[in-house]
Amino acid sequence: MAIPLQVTFKGMDPSPALEARIRTKAARLERFADFILRCHVTVEAPHQHHHQGRMYQARVELDVPQGRIVTGHEGPQDHAHEDAYVAIRDSFAAATRRLEDHVRKLGGSVKHHEPVLVTGRVARFVAGGDYGFIETGDGEEVYFHRHAVANNAFGKLRVGDHVRLAVTEGEQGPQASAVHAVAAGHD
Incomplete structure (x- = not known):
């Protein structure tokens, strides 16, 4: 089943290339859990007033049975996040780790119902x-x-x-x- 995906760009024009990368990463999440109800990804461009490197923020929200998984980057960021693709990669990597933890916690107790x-x-x-x-x-x-x-x-x-x-x-x-x-x- 394809994960219902919503992509939002804040402070920047929508990018078909970034959206394609997000869709690929979201589709890969099904390898870890096939019960994801929804995935919302927000990519936010840095504010213009920053003097040093402009850091992108990517936030991944997953609605799953018995919970919600949210990843994003708070606090100091790695300068690699001056590249939106790296911010997306890191946020999806964190989402994957949390999704794996969620699956382990459920211990197979999820009743999977095909939509x-x-x-x-x-x-x-x-x-x-x-x-x-x-x-x-x-x-x-x-x-x-x-x-x-x-x-x-x-x-x-x-x-x-x-x-x-x-x-x-x-x-x-x-x-x-x-x-x-x-x-x-x-x-």
């Missing part, structure tokens, strides 16, 4: 919240969060829009781990 791929329509949004519900073809309502919506398109969704989604069983019922808008008539 079910279905289509549906956006039923409603919760006022003031970053989430809503999708009604599937069988009438079931599935929770979804803005981070599960592909291509940062949460703000573009409207009630009644057709979507494809991967549904997993969460602690409080079914939830969407990936939501993709579908053009009308193509679901």
